[in-house]
Amino acid sequence: MLTEEKIPTKPDNVRTEEMVLNMGPQHPSTHGVLRLELTLQGEIIKECRPHIGYLHRCFEKHAEAMTYPQVVPYTDRMDYLASMYNEFGYAVAVEKLLGIEIPERVEYIRVIMGEFQRIASHLVALGTYGADIGAMTPFLFCFRDREKILSLFELVSGARLLYNYIWVGGVSHDLHPDFVRLAKEFIPYFRPKIKELNDLLTGNRIFIERTANVGVLPLDTAINFGISGPNLRASGLKWDLRRDDPYSIYDKFDFDIPIGKGEMGTVGDCWDRYYMRVLEMEQSLRILEQALDQIPEGDVSSAIPKRIKPPAGQVYSRVENPRGELGYFIISNGTVNPFRIKVKGPSFVHLGIMNELCKGHMIADVIAILGSIDIVLGEVDR
Amino acid sequence: MGLLDKQLNDGNIVITKVEDLLNWARLSSVWQVGFGLACCAIEMMATSASHYDFDRFGVIPRPSPRQSDVIIISGTVTLKMALRVKRLYEQMPDPKYVISMGSCSNCGGPYWEHGYHVLKGVDRVIPVDVYVPGCPPRPEALLEGLLKLQEKIRNESIVKKSA
Amino acid sequence: MKSTEEVFEILKGRFGDAISELVTGQPAESYFSVSPKEINKICFYLRDTEELLFDNLMNLSGVDDDNGEKKTAEDGSFTTFGGTLSVFYHLESTSLKHKVTIRVSVPRETPELESVAEVWRCADWHEREAYDLIGFNFLNHPDLRRILMPYDWEAGHPLRKDYKNPEFYQGMKVPY
Numbered sequence: 001m002l003t004e005e006k007i008p009t010k011p012d013n014v015r016t017e018e019m020v021l022n023m024g025p026q027h028p029s030t031h032g033v034l035r036l037e038l039t040l041q042g043e044i045i046k047e048c049r050p051h052i053g054y055l056h057r058c059f060e061k062h063a064e065a066m067t068y069p070q071v072v073p074y075t076d077r078m079d080y081l082a083s084m085y086n087e088f089g090y091a092v093a094v095e096k097l098l099g100i101e102i103p104e105r106v107e108y109i110r111v112i113m114g115e116f117q118r119i120a121s122h123l124v125a126l127g128t129y130g131a132d133i134g135a136m137t138p139f140l141f142c143f144r145d146r147e148k149i150l151s152l153f154e155l156v157s158g159a160r161l162l163y164n165y166i167w168v169g170g171v172s173h174d175l176h177p178d179f180v181r182l183a184k185e186f187i188p189y190f191r192p193k194i195k196e197l198n199d200l201l202t203g204n205r206i207f208i209e210r211t212a213n214v215g216v217l218p219l220d221t222a223i224n225f226g227i228s229g230p231n232l233r234a235s236g237l238k239w240d241l242r243r244d245d246p247y248s249i250y251d252k253f254d255f256d257i258p259i260g261k262g263e264m265g266t267v268g269d270c271w272d273r274y275y276m277r278v279l280e281m282e283q284s285l286r287i288l289e290q291a292l293d294q295i296p297e298g299d300v301s302s303a304i305p306k307r308i309k310p311p312a313g314q315v316y317s318r319v320e321n322p323r324g325e326l327g328y329f330i331i332s333n334g335t336v337n338p339f340r341i342k343v344k345g346p347s348f349v350h351l352g353i354m355n356e357l358c359k360g361h362m363i364a365d366v367i368a369i370l371g372s373i374d375i376v377l378g379e380v381d382r
Numbered sequence: 383m384g385l386l387d388k389q390l391n392d393g394n395i396v397i398t399k400v401e402d403l404l405n406w407a408r409l410s411s412v413w414q415v416g417f418g419l420a421c422c423a424i425e426m427m428a429t430s431a432s433h434y435d436f437d438r439f440g441v442i443p444r445p446s447p448r449q450s451d452v453i454i455i456s457g458t459v460t461l462k463m464a465l466r467v468k469r470l471y472e473q474m475p476d477p478k479y480v481i482s483m484g485s486c487s488n489c490g491g492p493y494w495e496h497g498y499h500v501l502k503g504v505d506r507v508i509p510v511d512v513y514v515p516g517c518p519p520r521p522e523a524l525l526e527g528l529l530k531l532q533e534k535i536r537n538e539s540i541v542k543k544s545a
Numbered sequence: 546m547k548s549t550e551e552v553f554e555i556l557k558g559r560f561g562d563a564i565s566e567l568v569t570g571q572p573a574e575s576y577f578s579v580s581p582k583e584i585n586k587i588c589f590y591l592r593d594t595e596e597l598l599f600d601n602l603m604n605l606s607g608v609d610d611d612n613g614e615k616k617t618a619e620d621g622s623f624t625t626f627g628g629t630l631s632v633f634y635h636l637e638s639t640s641l642k643h644k645v646t647i648r649v650s651v652p653r654e655t656p657e658l659e660s661v662a663e664v665w666r667c668a669d670w671h672e673r674e675a676y677d678l679i680g681f682n683f684l685n686h687p688d689l690r691r692i693l694m695p696y697d698w699e700a701g702h703p704l705r706k707d708y709k710n711p712e713f714y715q716g717m718k719v720p721y
Contacts, residue, residue: 028416028445032423033463053693054463055420058497060678060704065496073492080421096573124424139424141405143431150428154670161518189713223600223639226667239639253708316604316646327604329633342606378420381693383596461714462695494721498703498710502721 018046020168021363025054026037029132029367032377035353037364048358048366050351051379055381068168071338076162078343081124082322084117084153084205087166090318092247093328094168096317097310106170107249112183112291113156115284119190120149120321122277126171129274129371130201133210138201145193148186155179169304184292188286194281196273202278203300211274212265214368215357221269225356226349229324230276231373234260235268241320255283255291270372277374280322309336323347345379401540408451409535412479412528415450415470418445419457423485425518426456434521439528452531454524455510458486458493459501471508479535482510482528485517492517512545548644549575552597560587576633576646581658584634584649585685588664591636591645599636599645601712602665607675611706613653625707628653630679634661651681660686678704 023036030036033054039047059078063071076083088110093101119246127142150160155176157165162164165172201207217227219235232239240257242250260272275311312334318327324346333339357369391467394526418426423449430443447470459467471480482504485491490502504510514527547555549569556564556577563583569575585629590597612629627720629650637644653660660683662669673692680702683689691698700711710719 025463026415026417026447026470028443033419053691053695054460054466056460056462056499056693057420057458057493058499058703061498062493062496077421077492078425097552099572140432143428144433147428147431147433160520161424221666224666225600226665234712237639238476244642313574314576314633318603325603327635329604329606329635330609339611340606340608342604342608344604344606348670349667352667461717461719464717465715490721498708498719501717506717 001170011085023331027294028056030370031128031375034377043362045358045366048355050354052380053379057382059343059382060341063338065337067336068338072167076164077378078345078382079321079376080161081376082087082117082121083162084113084166085319085321085326088114089326089328091168092196092319093317093330094310096315096328097245097313097332102169102303103300105296106300108291108295109171109175109300110166111248111250112288115287116149116152116178118284119281119334120146122281123275125374126197132367132371133207135201137330140195141197145190152179152183152186167304168308170300173309174300180292180295187289194278202275208264208271210272210366211372214270214361214365215372216266217268218356221356225353228233229321229346230280231324231350232271234272234276236260241318241325247319253287255286270368273372307336321346323376324350343382345382347375347379349380351375351380390477396525404540405536405538410470411440412452413444413450414441415447417452417453417470418443419459420486422456422518425521426454426483426524429521429524441528448475450474452481454481454483455487455504456483458491459504460499461501464501464507468506468507479511479531480508481512481514481531482526483514483524484519485515488513488515546641552645556587559590563587574646576648578650581649581651583660585661588661590606592664598638601637601639602634602668604672605668605675606637607679607681608633609679609705612713622709623635623707630645630656630681632658632675632681656680657682657684657719659684663684678702680705
């Protein structure tokens with residue numbers, strides 16, 4: 001980061017002025033339709049203002065018009081890279097309102113699907129981050145491994161990307177008889193691939209030059225801005241909702257929570273945020289091994305209510321999305337339609353910190369910072 | 383390319399129409415604008431990855447609309463974005479094609495009823511050549527859409543101008 | 546760790562009449578109401594006091610309470626008069642591990658309340674969204690503009706219960 005002393009002074013007879021540059025809605029590296037308005041002094045950024053709303057699809061208005069089970073496919077489409085987790089969060093919230101117990105087999109299935117979805121989502125994040133920095137090969141490697149996970153999802157729910165699988169009170173279909181065997185074969189296949197990704201990208205000299213000491217996020221700023229998930233853990237706080245505010249059966253599994261230590265630069269820089277996701281994939285594999293060994297038999301549709309009509313009340317419940325803390329605030333007035341559903345998407349909150357992080361850096365660093373925060377525009381705009 | 387290799391039997395002389403030759407050259411290398419809006423963009427990226435390869439059809443992503451032949455509208459077009467899509471379409475040089483991928487850009491998709499900010503179909507702002515249904519369409523479906531576009535290019539004529 | 550009732554008692558002792566109406570017993574969370582002009586001072590107190598330390602604003606959402614009188618027009622659509630709009634704040638403490646929910650109600654015709662963007666910086670964008678979709682006026686907000694809808698959207702605030710869709714927007718037909 002260039003401080004005021006290091007910016008070269010201009011000679012007195014040269015006139016300079018600030019320039020406004022538009023990284024428009026169509027850009028190969030902005031992860032979707034995001035517009036960044038950059039005010040530049042030469043190559044140094046003075047201010048970075050994000051403009052969003054290009055994908056605002058009126059989820060909250062639809063939720064007021066549909067019944068509770070009909071909202072599930074719409075929740076899929078908000079964060080389209082982690083659809084299982086969106087449905088999981090919605091189901092947990094409505095079940096808290098209703099106050100029902102669900103069978104243990106359903107809980108195990110949900111955790112297995114959630115952790116596979118976490119690995120798939122991190123693979124896209126890491127692959128596209130490498131492509132933004134300039135490395136084309138990790139993108140192809142990550143998508144090759146992701147295809148294996150997507151074929152497992154297709155075996156269970158019939159769809160590759162947007163599943164409509166986790167319903168309120170249970171799941172829509174029981175697991176395919178071959179699923180557990182194929183899932184157990186995936187885990188030893190994938191462990192060496194993480195090592196391959198580390199050799200290719202994580203320890204790469206050029207990658208470290210571009211991401212270490214760039215976009216440093218101090219811890220108290222992070223908490224004040226409401227950052228959560230891998231971004232908060234990279235700044236040094238051991239905060240994971242699966243451990244600190246447990247939902248479902250995560251308290252039965254044994255896994256570590258990695259935090260950022262600033263190995264290649266400062267604590268909380270882009271390299272730390274990237275490395276958090278690599279370490280989290282390994283921890284997800286640990287949870288998957290334990291869950292696939294312990295999964296009990298049972299009936300998956302016994303707790304699905306015929307008509308979902310919660311009593312009047314409200315709930316705010318949150319789950320640990322691959323991107324951060326996904327919160328559902330549901331107000332019910334006793335009818336079959338929700339009165340109000342507000343979704344707090346982690347990417348919406350994280351994008352608010354762009355101005356703070358980009359000041360004093362150069363244009364190429366903006367791409368590195370934006371990729372390390374890992375946003376999905378469907379969740380920002382809902 | 384059936385029309386050419388049937389005729390290579392007598393030495394290296396091929397007799398064909400100039401139209402067929404030009405159309406064959408154009409359909410074998412359709413360059414697309416790297417433009418993804420929503421969930422369908424992830425399936426488009428998966429189609430360009432190595433499992434279902436897009437590059438074997440000659441389709442490579444270009445960053446700028448001024449250097450490309452086709453724009454694949456993948457994802458929901460909102461009212462705020464529709465004016466920008468129109469501007470991107472106008473920046474592409476002729477001959478240009480549009481593939482509308484997914485049900486959101488075909489007709490508004492699952493947001494047709496209460497979506498106050500969703501444009502119900504991208505054909506309200508730009509003319510579309512091929513519609514690929516699905517939510518999201520499988521990569522094989524997008525490849526079939528590309529083959530249908532290639533068929534359309536094969537039947538074009540340099541004498542009669544199409545709309 | 547403090548429960549909502551204990552936080553209510555502490556705040557009532559300090560701020561008196563600004564805190565009112567503790568609602569408990571319904572599923573699945575309890576909340577209490579705060580007056581709209583005092584919310585800034587109360588949030589500073591909540592963030593900085595030793596025993597409370599609410600340093601994380603989890604969520605800020607606007608709600609149209611739908612409790613006014615409705616006047617129906619000939620084509621079946623209705624407009625609401627009177628009644629209230631509410632904002633719900635969900636706070637938590639990362640060090641002391643407790644949570645609380647606060648509600649602020651304002652009348653529908655003059656929905657004005659103090660902004661908390663100085664207390665927690667993430668409230669900046671949340672309040673812009675509440676302004677855009679429901680129409681609150683946050684006093685002393687650094688930059689109150691529309692965030693999700695286009696900047697020149699004339700037809701009102703979409704998440705109100707009596708919102709009507711415009712027919713055309715810049716030459717494009719909006720309904721199906």
